[in-house]
Amino acid sequence: MTSIDTAAMTTTLVHRASEHDAWWRNAVIYQVYPRSFADASGDGIGDLPGITSKLDHLARLGVDAVWLSPFYRSPQADAGYDVADYRQVDPLFGSLEDFDVLIERAHHLGLRVIVDLVPNHTSDEHEWFQAALASPKGSPERARYIFREGKGPEGAEPPNNWQSIFGGPAWTRLPDGQWYLHLFDSKQPDLDWTNPEVHEEFRSVLRFWLDRGVDGFRVDVAHGMVKAEGLPDWDGHVAMVEGVDEEGSTGAGNQGPMFDQEGVHEIYREWRAVLDEYEGDRILVAEAWVEPLSRLARYVRPDEMHQAFNFSYLTTKWDAQALRKVVTASLVANDEVGAPSTWVLSNHDVVRHPSRYGLSDPGSKPQGIGIGDEQPDEELGLRRARAATLITLGLPGSAYLYQGEELGLPEHTELDDSLRQDPAWFRTGHTERGRDGCRVPIPWDAEAPAFGFSPTGAAWLPQPASWAKYALSAQRGDATSTYGMYRAALRIRRDFKLGSGSLAWVDGLPEATAATTVAFVNGDVLVLANLGTEALPIGPEYGLELLISSQPLVHGAPLPPDTAAWFRLPR
Numbered sequence: 334m335t336s337i338d339t340a341a342m343t344t345t346l347v348h349r350a351s352e353h354d355a356w357w358r359n360a361v362i363y364q365v366y367p368r369s370f371a372d373a374s375g376d377g378i379g380d381l382p383g384i385t386s387k388l389d390h391l392a393r394l395g396v397d398a399v400w401l402s403p404f405y406r407s408p409q410a411d412a413g414y415d416v417a418d419y420r421q422v423d424p425l426f427g428s429l430e431d432f433d434v435l436i437e438r439a440h441h442l443g444l445r446v447i448v449d450l451v452p453n454h455t456s457d458e459h460e461w462f463q464a465a466l467a468s469p470k471g472s473p474e475r476a477r478y479i480f481r482e483g484k485g486p487e488g489a490e491p492p493n494n495w496q497s498i499f500g501g502p503a504w505t506r507l508p509d510g511q512w513y514l515h516l517f518d519s520k521q522p523d524l525d526w527t528n529p530e531v532h533e534e535f536r537s538v539l540r541f542w543l544d545r546g547v548d549g550f551r552v553d554v555a556h557g558m559v560k561a562e563g564l565p566d567w568d569g570h571v572a573m574v575e576g577v578d579e580e581g582s583t584g585a586g587n588q589g590p591m592f593d594q595e596g597v598h599e600i601y602r603e604w605r606a607v608l609d610e611y612e613g614d615r616i617l618v619a620e621a622w623v624e625p626l627s628r629l630a631r632y633v634r635p636d637e638m639h640q641a642f643n644f645s646y647l648t649t650k651w652d653a654q655a656l657r658k659v660v661t662a663s664l665v666a667n668d669e670v671g672a673p674s675t676w677v678l679s680n681h682d683v684v685r686h687p688s689r690y691g692l693s694d695p696g697s698k699p700q701g702i703g704i705g706d707e708q709p710d711e712e713l714g715l716r717r718a719r720a721a722t723l724i725t726l727g728l729p730g731s732a733y734l735y736q737g738e739e740l741g742l743p744e745h746t747e748l749d750d751s752l753r754q755d756p757a758w759f760r761t762g763h764t765e766r767g768r769d770g771c772r773v774p775i776p777w778d779a780e781a782p783a784f785g786f787s788p789t790g791a792a793w794l795p796q797p798a799s800w801a802k803y804a805l806s807a808q809r810g811d812a813t814s815t816y817g818m819y820r821a822a823l824r825i826r827r828d829f830k831l832g833s834g835s836l837a838w839v840d841g842l843p844e845a846t847a848a849t850t851v852a853f854v855n856g857d858v859l860v861l862a863n864l865g866t867e868a869l870p871i872g873p874e875y876g877l878e879l880l881i882s883s884q885p886l887v888h889g890a891p892l893p894p895d896t897a898a899w900f901r902l903p904r
Contacts, residue, residue, distance in 0.1 A: 344837035344854050348664040348729055351673070351833040357549070357616045357639050358673040359832025360397040361726070361823060362447065363734045366681045367404050367426055368412065368793060369774040369786075370736055377783075377791030379774065381427035385435045387777075388442055390805070394739055394816075395823030398445035400551050400618075402681060404432070405451075408458050410520040411756055412772070414449075414553060415456035419538045429545075436546045445548035447618065452535055452600075453554040454521040462522050470511055479514040479525045481564070488512075494566045495591060500761035514564075516557060516571075516591060518756045526558045526596065532603065539607050549608075549616035549639070555632065556621035559597050561590030593623050601637040616640065618675075626666040633672035640731060643675045647683065650696030651717055653851050653864045657838065660728065660853075664836060667730075674730035678721055679738050685771050688744035690717035701766025702746040713895070715741050719818060719883035720862050720897035724851055726822045727860035727899060729834045734819075737775040740803045741815030744770040745796070752794060769794060779804035813885060821881050825899065829880075831855050854902065862897035876903035 351358055371383030381404060391399060403413035406421040413423070422429050439446050455462055461477050468474035481492035483506065491504035492512055497519075504512040505519045514523045524531050539550065567589045601617065608615040619641035623629040632641045649659045663674045678686040689696050691714020692707060702709070718741065726732055748770050750758075755767030773794045774786040779801040782790025801807065808814035812821070826832060839852035839859070849865030858880065863869040868891035871877065879888055882898035892898060 343840040345840055346835065346837045347661050348668060348836040350835040350856065351729070353833075355614050356397065356445070357614060357731060359729070359731060359830075360445075361395070361732045361734065361826070361832070362398040362400050363391055363394070363396040363736065364400045364402065364680060365736050366402045366772055369772050371777070372774070372783075372787035372791070375787055375789035375791060377787055377789070377793050378425055379786070380425070381422065381431040381435050385431070385438050388435075388438050388444060391444060392442040394820055395827065396444070396734065398447055398548065399439060400447040400733070401449060403449045403451060407456055408520070410456065411518055412754070414451055415454070415458075415518065415521045416451050417456040417458045418460075419450075420541050433545065440546065446546070447549040447551055447616070448542055448547050449553060450535075450538070450550040451553040452524065452526075453557050454515065454517060454523045457520045457522055465513075466507070470509065473530075475511075476528055477525060477531055478522050479560070479564075480511045481514070483510065483512050493564050494568070495564075495589075496571055497760060498571050499757045500765065514560075516554070518760065523560075524558070526600065532600070536603065536607055539604060543608070543611050543615060547615070548613065549618060551618045551620060552638070553620050555601075555619035555638070555641075556593045556597060556623050557591060558600060559594040561594055565590050567591075593621070593628060598631065598634075598637060601632065605636055605638070618642070626662050627669075630666040630670045630672065633667065634670045635672075640673065640675050642677055642680075642733070644677075647677050647679075648696075650694070651690050651721075651864060652696070653849050653862070656724065656851055656864075660836070661838075664729070674728070675733060676725045676728050676730060677733040677735075678718075678725060679735040679771065680733070681735065681772055682768055683771065685735070685738065685742060685744045686721060687711070687714040687718035687738075687741060688746055690714045690721065691743075701768060701770060702744055703750060703766040703770070704747050706746070706766070708746055709743070711743055714743065715815070716884065716895045719815060720864075720895055722819065723822060723881065723883050723897035723899060724860065724862050726826050727831055727853070727855055727858065727897075729832060729836055729855060731832065735771075737803075739816055739819040740775065740805060740808060742775060742800070742803050745773040745794070746770060747797070748773070748794065754794075773797075776800045776804035778806045780806070818881065818883065822899075825880050829856060829858050831858060834858075851897075857902055857904075859900040859902055860897065861892060861900065863892045863894055866894050868893050877901070878903075 368379045370379045371387045372379045373382035374380055404422055404426040405416045406418035406423045407413045407415050436446050464474040482488050484490040488510050495503040497503045499517050506512045515521050569589050616639040619632045619638045621632055621641050622644055629641050632638050643663055645659050649655050667674045688709040691709030753769045755769050757765050758767035774792045776784030778785030783792045784804050808816040811817050834855040837854045842850050846869055851862040853860050870891045877900040880899040884896045
């Protein structure tokens with residue numbers, strides 16, 4: 334097999350280095366799922382003081398910011414994404430004073446803090462919805478939500494045929510005969526964003542948290558707040574996450590009259606104006622399952638949001654051609670609006686990528702894995718996950734990490750179904766496993782109760798015994814561990830300014846390996862990943878300096894299968 338001759342290497346430039354210096358354009362942002370990160374109180378559920386106690390870990394890891402999933406007052410019907418009070422911390426997680434301590438400590442460590450905002454719906458226990466239930470049809474209280482009369486005799490049929498993303502009808506009928514819309518659980522009624530009062534309330538919520546020092550907001554269901562006029566019937570299918578087709582499309586997000594309507598952009602222009610009143614580059618991040626990528630890029634135009642999650646990248650399978658295609662499309666689409674691309678492999682809604690990559694169809698099945706399903710090859714999945722991480726962190730733009738991925742944590746794929754709590758599990762009649770497997774509390778100390786998650790050994794979901802080897806205590810100090818690789822990669826990424834760098838694909842790869850190789854140059858660094866089944870000769874004669882590799886690699890030795898490496902190019 335022919336070696337890669339870097340002396341004769343040519344490249345095709347796709348993205349130029351950024352001249353902007355705003356922090357969010359190249360930041361690495363770490364997602365914390367509060368109930369599963371660290372429990373200080375001992376009740377088995379993570380909390381804000383627990384997060385504060387672990388901020389030193391994030392600073393040592395080398396990330397730039399922390400994104401906190403919801404911690405607001407909530408009945409927890411959907412793990413906090415059913416908000417009852419947007420200005421209060423749920424006692425489950427602590428208090429506003431605890432939040433103030435957290436943000437002060439984070440800022441002291443040089444970490445910015447982004448909080449979740451859930452504007453598509455509230456909890457049914459929110460004071461607005463309780464007032465709506467107590468008010469008559471046609472009242473101002475009901476006008477804050479989407480109430481409609483039903484169809485058919487005596488209005489006994491739902492107003493339209495929409496289905497909930499969690500399964501079942503998207504409408505629930507009240508005793509007085511009216512129906513209300515909920516794209517998710519029936520305990521999450523959708524707000525009516527044609528109502529000026531809703532706009533005013535959320536501008537106030539933004540200011541409340543900005544005044545407390547937050548550095549930005551991740552916006553939940555950012556593409557779903559505005560519905561098509563008339564709420565027309567639609568026979569399509571909605572889901573939290575879809576599989577990927579041959580074209581690399583997830584098929585999710587932009588379909589149907591409940592998604593990606595023009596009115597959402599007016600909302601984000603309003604919000605951007607609010608954030609621009611504050612110093613310090615506060616940001617808005619869209620959770621928008623929107624395709625094609627040219628549609629997603631509209632959310633990050635200069636007067637709207639700052640970032641949008643790149644779910645097309647997350648759902649791309651372990652395939653070199655597909656990865657090259659989605660990276661190019663992402664950079665081109667975002668460059669057209671002057672925005673950075675974002676890169677993410679896992680989050681709280683999808684199967685963790687080490688487990689996805691360990692399946693017979695690597696990268697498939699993002700919706701949940703349980704007992705009776707195909708079980709991933711844990712060793713192979715982690716090997717590919719580490720390589721995927723070096724591809725991801727080598728790309729220009731901003732990257733997101735999901736808590737525990739720096740430990741190589743897999744999905745809990747054999748969680749007993751009787752312990753599942755995700756509403757999707759129940760609303761689909763136990764046909765969709767749901768997201769509990771990626772939300773299991775993370776392990777800190779291999780020798781401690783609950784692996785150090787809680788001082789009492791309590792945990793709201795049980796951790797597999799096999800996770801002892803993934804605990805931070807078992808990896809700290811080992812440069813070859815997944816934790817050691819993440820720390821080194823983040824340091825090198827910062828030193829070589831890869832986040833604000835360029836991207837040029839390497840041309841003329843040996844024909845035998847081109848189909849299974851991802852190779853690009855970012856500034857002075859060559860990123861090389863072998864997704865094939867045969868070792869990839871590199872050639873020691875070309876003067877490449879090995880910076881880091883996802884598996885142990887001897888200088889000049891071939892790059893093994895499912896392995897990625899960064900090399901400094903000769904000057």
